[in-house]
Amino acid sequence: ETVLTQSPATLSLSPGERATLSCRASQSVSRYLAWYQHKPGQALRLLIYDASKRATGIPARFSGSGSGTEFTLTISSLEPEDFAVYYCQQRGNWPPITFGQGTRLDIK
């Protein structure tokens, strides 16, 4: 099973700042990695797939990069609605599909 480790566990930033979230895989997943946003009481939202492709309707301030075992989600300038929990997910070595444990992005 491919374990995904996200860092940091919590990130405290202010609106307008740049956010950098990391996801490390225990073995190569090529570029088969996605990022999701989750707000309390809401459904998960697909942001990025195949490491760097933005999903439909996702603002350009969200970008993804990486391949193999190291991946990054960058939010270029935080908006108030961006404060949420973010999960990475791999499909490079499945089954099983695996998720990271999440990074909580808090307002500073």
Place this chain on the structure above:
Amino acid sequence: EVQLLESGGGLVQPGGSLRLSCAASGFTFSKYSMTWVRQSPGKGLEWVSGITGTGLSTYYADSVKGRFTISRDNSKNTLFLQMNSLRVEDTAEYRCAREKDENSDYFSCYYDSWGQGTLVTVSS
């Protein structure tokens, strides 16, 4: 608008059974593979099972293999998860999700629509 609405959760004793449903609308259900993902209280996301649009292919996490069965009724636009021999560690919110790509015989394994979830509590 794509909508996924789970139901069937509740309190059950260890060893018991539950059947979860996920009612889908707003898209051609039979053309999409679907999945179940769960989240235990205070913990991360765990993939449980997936099924192709045709229903011909299914996959399970090792933690539920032999106890859970995923199925679908394309005539009723509904996804199911039959859960038997439930354990305390199966306690979680269970969410159904639709794959991003329209392909009834293939798993793309990225999920662009999610339900809000139904809570399953296994306790004596």
